[in-house]
Amino acid sequence: MNDTFLRACRGEEVEYTPVWLMRQAGRYLRQYQTVRANVDFLTLCKTPKLAAEVTIQPVEILGVDAAILFSDILIPVEAMGMRLVFSDKQGPILSEPIRNKSAVEKLIIPDVEEDMPFVPETIKILRKELENKVPLIGFSGAPFTLATYMIEGGTSKNFLHTKKMMFQHSGVFSYLMEKLTITVVSYLSSQIKAGAQAVQIFDTWAGMLTPVEYKEFALPYVKKTISELKKEGVPVIYFVNDCAGILKEVRKSGADVTGIDWRIDISDAIKRLGKKMVIQGNLDPCELFLPKEKLEERIKDILWKGESAKGHIFNLGHGVLPETPVENVIAMVEAVHKYGKKE
Amino acid sequence: MNDTFLRACRGEEVEYTPVWLMRQAGRYLRQYQTVRANVDFLTLCKTPKLAAEVTIQPVEILGVDAAILFSDILIPVEAMGMRLVFSDKQGPILSEPIRNKSAVEKLIIPDVEEDMPFVPETIKILRKELENKVPLIGFSGAPFTLATYMIEGGTSKNFLHTKKMMFQHSGVFSYLMEKLTITVVSYLSSQIKAGAQAVQIFDTWAGMLTPVEYKEFALPYVKKTISELKKEGVPVIYFVNDCAGILKEVRKSGADVTGIDWRIDISDAIKRLGKKMVIQGNLDPCELFLPKEKLEERIKDILWKGESAKGHIFNLGHGVLPETPVENVIAMVEAVHKYGKKE
Numbered sequence: 001m002n003d004t005f006l007r008a009c010r011g012e013e014v015e016y017t018p019v020w021l022m023r024q025a026g027r028y029l030r031q032y033q034t035v036r037a038n039v040d041f042l043t044l045c046k047t048p049k050l051a052a053e054v055t056i057q058p059v060e061i062l063g064v065d066a067a068i069l070f071s072d073i074l075i076p077v078e079a080m081g082m083r084l085v086f087s088d089k090q091g092p093i094l095s096e097p098i099r100n101k102s103a104v105e106k107l108i109i110p111d112v113e114e115d116m117p118f119v120p121e122t123i124k125i126l127r128k129e130l131e132n133k134v135p136l137i138g139f140s141g142a143p144f145t146l147a148t149y150m151i152e153g154g155t156s157k158n159f160l161h162t163k164k165m166m167f168q169h170s171g172v173f174s175y176l177m178e179k180l181t182i183t184v185v186s187y188l189s190s191q192i193k194a195g196a197q198a199v200q201i202f203d204t205w206a207g208m209l210t211p212v213e214y215k216e217f218a219l220p221y222v223k224k225t226i227s228e229l230k231k232e233g234v235p236v237i238y239f240v241n242d243c244a245g246i247l248k249e250v251r252k253s254g255a256d257v258t259g260i261d262w263r264i265d266i267s268d269a270i271k272r273l274g275k276k277m278v279i280q281g282n283l284d285p286c287e288l289f290l291p292k293e294k295l296e297e298r299i300k301d302i303l304w305k306g307e308s309a310k311g312h313i314f315n316l317g318h319g320v321l322p323e324t325p326v327e328n329v330i331a332m333v334e335a336v337h338k339y340g341k342k343e
Numbered sequence: 344m345n346d347t348f349l350r351a352c353r354g355e356e357v358e359y360t361p362v363w364l365m366r367q368a369g370r371y372l373r374q375y376q377t378v379r380a381n382v383d384f385l386t387l388c389k390t391p392k393l394a395a396e397v398t399i400q401p402v403e404i405l406g407v408d409a410a411i412l413f414s415d416i417l418i419p420v421e422a423m424g425m426r427l428v429f430s431d432k433q434g435p436i437l438s439e440p441i442r443n444k445s446a447v448e449k450l451i452i453p454d455v456e457e458d459m460p461f462v463p464e465t466i467k468i469l470r471k472e473l474e475n476k477v478p479l480i481g482f483s484g485a486p487f488t489l490a491t492y493m494i495e496g497g498t499s500k501n502f503l504h505t506k507k508m509m510f511q512h513s514g515v516f517s518y519l520m521e522k523l524t525i526t527v528v529s530y531l532s533s534q535i536k537a538g539a540q541a542v543q544i545f546d547t548w549a550g551m552l553t554p555v556e557y558k559e560f561a562l563p564y565v566k567k568t569i570s571e572l573k574k575e576g577v578p579v580i581y582f583v584n585d586c587a588g589i590l591k592e593v594r595k596s597g598a599d600v601t602g603i604d605w606r607i608d609i610s611d612a613i614k615r616l617g618k619k620m621v622i623q624g625n626l627d628p629c630e631l632f633l634p635k636e637k638l639e640e641r642i643k644d645i646l647w648k649g650e651s652a653k654g655h656i657f658n659l660g661h662g663v664l665p666e667t668p669v670e671n672v673i674a675m676v677e678a679v680h681k682y683g684k685k686e
Contacts, residue, residue, distance in 0.1 A: 158664060163629035167637070210627050211608045212641070244587035245607035264588035265554045284553050286506035294510070298555070321501060 001132040005066040009198055009235035009257050011278050011310040017303055017340030018065035019333055020137070022239070022259075023319030024058035025070045028326055031057045041086050045071050048121040055126055059134055061326070062333045066135050066198070069123060069191070073141040073202060076187045077150055079110035080179070090154060097153030099161065100169075104176045109183055112190035119187075120194035127195035138196030140188050142203035142238070143180035143225060144218035150176070159208050166217050173217065181221045185228045192232040199229065200237040200259065206250075207242025207261070214246045219253065226254040237280060241318065247272040262287075262317025267305045278311035285316045288328045295328065299335045314340065344475040348409040352541055352578035352600050354621050354653040360646055360683030361408035362676055363480070365582070365602075366662030367401035368413045371669055374400045384429055388414050391464040398469055402477055404669070405676045409478050409541070412466060412534070416484040416545060419530045420493055422453035423522070433497060440496030442504065443512075447519045452526055455533035462530075463537035470538035481539030483531050485546035485581070486523035486568060487561035493519070502551050509560050516560065524564045528571045535575040542572065543580040543602065549593075550585025550604070557589045562596065569597040580623060584661065590615040605630075605660025610648045621654035628659045631671045638671065642678045657683065 005018040026032055032054050036044060044050050055070040074092050078084040082094045098104055110116060126136050141149075149155070151162045165173045188199045206218050226236050239259030240250050250258060251273050258277050260269045262284035270279055287298050299314075306312030314336045320329065348361040369375055375397050379387060387393050398413040417435050421427040425437045441447055453459060469479050484492075492498070494505045508516045531542045549561050569579050582602030583593050593601060594616050601620050603612045605627035613622055630641050642657075649655030657679045663672065 158629065160629055160632070160664060160666060163627075164632050167630070167633045207606060210605050210630075212644075213627070242585065242606065245611070248611075262553050263550060263585065268588070268591075284506075284556070286501065286503055287510070287553075289503070289507050290510045301555075321503060323503060 019314035020066040027322035052125040068137040079115040123194040135197040138191030143221040280313040282317040362657035363409040370665035395468040411480040422458040466537040478540040481534030486564040623656040
């Protein structure tokens with residue numbers, strides 16, 4: 001097996017810097033669009049054969065060093081009892097957002113095999129079909145990020161409902177966060193038991209918090225999640241979007257790998273996270289629109305700076321944009337493999 | 344005159360930490376809503392008597408140490424020849440976004456007295472009506488932030504059109520930025536000549552750039568703007584939203600005061616900006632929903648940490664939210680004045 005990615009996660013020696021991309025399965029791939037033409041997004045997530053198919057596409061097309069389960073961040077939220085629909089204009093909508101204790105009380109802690117059986121099934125198919133070519137990453141939203149969707153009822157600009165609950169009804173907020181922590185732990189444990197060889201926890205919205213708020217309202221729950229997951233024995237990656245201001249706190253998460261967004265120089269991030277942390281990132285997804293030479297320059301800069309961390313996994317600082325030319329993504333993966341060779 | 348704010352801008356000694364709030368004139372004030380009930384937003388901006396009236400409201404209601412011109416960031420963009428409308432759902436919309444050289448060519452460099460006479464007029468009325476009670480701040484968007492609106496046609500999620508122009512048509516982008524730099528300089532110079540006693544440049548979207556991108560595509564133009572404005576002899580404040588990752592570059596802007604958002608600890612910002620910089624900020628606007636004791640705790644923490652900079656002007660890390668209870672804003676201003684007293 002090409003286990004370069006897994007060895008990099010553990011900070012072990014590798015022959016080259018491994019690379020994968022957030023949202024590497026998706027609309028920018030013609031092959032994905034072909035599958036998606038016949039099925040809506042949520043059905044695709046819930047149909048193991050199809051979800052496995054689109055998961056494998058980028059492995060074959062791009063030559064990345066890891067596959068990541070195709071799914072949606074809100075799948076466990078739906079399994080907790082909320083109604084989820086996708087709107088073309090507004091993105092995900094959760095009707096009846098969580099605003100009080102009785103709403104939190106009604107949420108169930110899902111049993112993965114019962115309530116989301118398609119997730120472990122997809123993983124089992126994938127492990128077979130991947131034939132150990134590359135490792136498979138499972139994933140979940142972090143408790144805080146899932147909470148924001150549940151409280152806001154979707155994405156948000158200011159996250160005022162979330163912060164009002166944190167500030168004015170902290171008991172209700174922590175009750176929700178505890179339920180989410182249990183859910184995320186059991187969701188990711190099931191993914192690992194089904195065959196996921198690493199897991200990534202996405203904290204897409206933690207960057208909207210001040211360092212003090214992050215420390216009080218997000219960190220304790222993701223820390224608990226990660227410490228529980230460590231018992232499963234696979235690497236845990238913690239991706240925090242818009243992380244530059246809170247890295248000193250993020251450092252305490254206990255994750256094996258910290259994923260960072262593009263808004264910070266990777267050298268600065270390594271300094272703030274400490275040299276004992278493996279780092280993942282952090283090319284600006286828009287830089288995939290750069291002319292080839294400029295793109296290579298940016299990649300080399302990140303690779304060179306990544307050397308000073310305990311380990312480095314190359315990735316974007318956020319998901320691939322749907323408009324991205326696939327040939328540029330292929331060129332990126334090739335450039336990382338070429339310039340990321342260790343002497 | 345209460346010139347505490349102006350002295351703080353210059354890093355001189357003050358008796359207490361001065362305070363004002365971004366968007367201190369606005370929907371959260373009943374008195375503003377009364378004015379706005381009879382007139383649409385753009386007309387309000389363009390009617391000197393009314394714009395002056397809503398500018399003064401927060402000075403009287405909150406007891407802040409500065410007034411800031413009521414206007415919209417896109418006023419000079421409209422004056423350059425773009426059609427501007429406000430949609431309740433989508434915010435500002437600029438039809439026919441700028442995507443090529445001929446579109447940039449068509450943009451005019453506005454003559455403030457000809458094309459935006461209502462701005463200096465409002466300022467003249469204000470200086471009279473404020474009777475030197477507190478200083479008046481003029482403002483403009485930074486060249487980069489104005490460019491994003493012009494290229495995207497409004498607000499954006501990924502700023503892909505902007506970055507594509509930066510990366511693929513850098514000549515067109517710099518042509519646009521040069522026109523914007525001249526426009527912003529003349530716009531703010533006119534405001535100063537009409538009576539503005541300080542100016543703030545808002546770089547609302549610069550935080551979407553990597554440090555490398557910021558250094559190449561935003562910093563040179565704002566630096567030029569600021570160095571030109573310095574000749575006018577009033578303090579220049581440069582506010583950068585989502586600044587945590589790019590502060591090392593922001594430090595080079597040449598501004599007298601750097602305004603920061605709430606996503607970073609003010610101590611960290613002071614460290615990265617250097618102790619010779621006056622700092623402005625940085626309470627999370629959502630923290631105005633905290634219970635009083637907690638709010639005071641946060642204010643005291645920011646005030647205490649602000650002591651280590653050359654000077655500190657208290658402010659939010661972003662604009663006041665429309666839902667904010669006015670009594671909490673009043674309590675905030677009182678707390679800053681109380682706990683910000685120098686011994």
